Amino acid sequence: xxxxxxxxxxxxxxxxxxxxxxxxxxxxxxxxxxxxxxxxxxxxxxxxxxxxxxxxxxxxxxxxxxxxxxxxxxxxxxxxxxxxxxxxxxxxxxxxxxxxxxxxxxxxxxxxxxxxxxxxxx
Amino acid sequence: xxxxxxxxxxxxxxxxxxxxxxxxxxxxxxxxxxxxxxxxxxxxxxxxxxxxxxxxxxxxxxxxxxxxxxxxxxxxxxxxxxxxxxxxxxxxxxxxxxxxxxxxxxxxxxxxxxxxxxxxxxxxxxxxxxxxxxxxxxxxxxxxxxxxxxxxxxxxxxxxxxxxxxxxx
Numbered sequence: 001x002x003x004x005x006x007x008x009x010x011x012x013x014x015x016x017x018x019x020x021x022x023x024x025x026x027x028x029x030x031x032x033x034x035x036x037x038x039x040x041x042x043x044x045x046x047x048x049x050x051x052x053x054x055x056x057x058x059x060x061x062x063x064x065x066x067x068x069x070x071x072x073x074x075x076x077x078x079x080x081x082x083x084x085x086x087x088x089x090x091x092x093x094x095x096x097x098x099x100x101x102x103x104x105x106x107x108x109x110x111x112x113x114x115x116x117x118x119x120x121x122x
Numbered sequence: 123x124x125x126x127x128x129x130x131x132x133x134x135x136x137x138x139x140x141x142x143x144x145x146x147x148x149x150x151x152x153x154x155x156x157x158x159x160x161x162x163x164x165x166x167x168x169x170x171x172x173x174x175x176x177x178x179x180x181x182x183x184x185x186x187x188x189x190x191x192x193x194x195x196x197x198x199x200x201x202x203x204x205x206x207x208x209x210x211x212x213x214x215x216x217x218x219x220x221x222x223x224x225x226x227x228x229x230x231x232x233x234x235x236x237x238x239x240x241x242x243x244x245x246x247x248x249x250x251x252x253x254x255x256x257x258x259x260x261x262x263x264x265x266x267x268x269x270x271x272x273x274x275x276x277x278x279x280x281x282x283x284x285x286x287x288x289x290x291x
Contacts (some may be wrong), residue, residue: 008165014249021212027170027268029161029193029197030161030164030166030193030197030200030201031161031162031165056187060168060189060190062190062193062197062253062256063194063197063252063253063255063256064197066252067252081230083131092188095256098255098256098259098260099255099256099259
């Protein structure tokens with residue numbers, strides 16, 4: 001279900017094997033990050049505590065976007081849930097490394113890998 | 123107010139107007155940008171900064187870092203301006219000379235560095251310190267100083283002088 005679409009950021013989400021997959025495309029910055037934040041809050045409020053954010057089509061991510069992801073992680077963990085990421089782009093991964101967040105998030109190469117990893121930890 | 127930019131003819135002229143508030147900005151930048159402190163304009167600032175960096179000879183491999191660092195600095199400035207001086211524009215100076223490309227983002231918030239820290243901690247989306255951590259991790263050289271115009275975040279990267287000299291007008 002496409003929730004929001006704009007020039008800068010496209011958000012989509014669907015359920016696969018009981019895990020909510022959030023597809024993000026475009027730029028996550030101080031202007032667009034609030035929309036991702038609202039989506040993550042809505043998902044948690046609707047009882048989705050196992051979330052995978054697919055960032056393979058993210059072209060830009062700044063600290064505001066990192067803050068939104070950390071906020072989402074905090075919310076799902078309050079319900080014993082998880083928020084994993086899918087990302088193989090070096091320029092995006094670099095931001096996670098600089099801020100030390102590679103130790104906080106589970107970062108996977110594919111959505112299927114993220115789902116398999118989550119199921120194995122259940 | 124919409125973003126505007128000005129390109130200097132030489133990139134190295136000095137302001138000679140006594141008493142001018144901008145006299146502090148002693149070197150005329152290659153390109154100067156001011157924009158209303160709204161999040162929507164930060165993307166514009168990133169695009170302009172990246173374009174000027176490329177033209178100034180910053181290697182392609184570093185342009186992503188320039189784009190991200192200037193975005194972080196502008197986001198911090200926008201947050202501070204919205205809290206403390208929403209009528210004041212955010213100012214950016216982009217200067218390419220002496221084999222360095224320098225970006226200076228002026229946060230005109232009167233409270234300066236403490237205001238930036240406060241704004242970050244009050245932000246709905248960005249935990250305090252993330253922005254500075256990213257900037258420090260990306261830019262070769264970072265200086266944060268108080269100036270008569272406000273808090274200045276100055277960052278620089280190396281350029282390839284031969285590439286810059288060889289660029290067509």
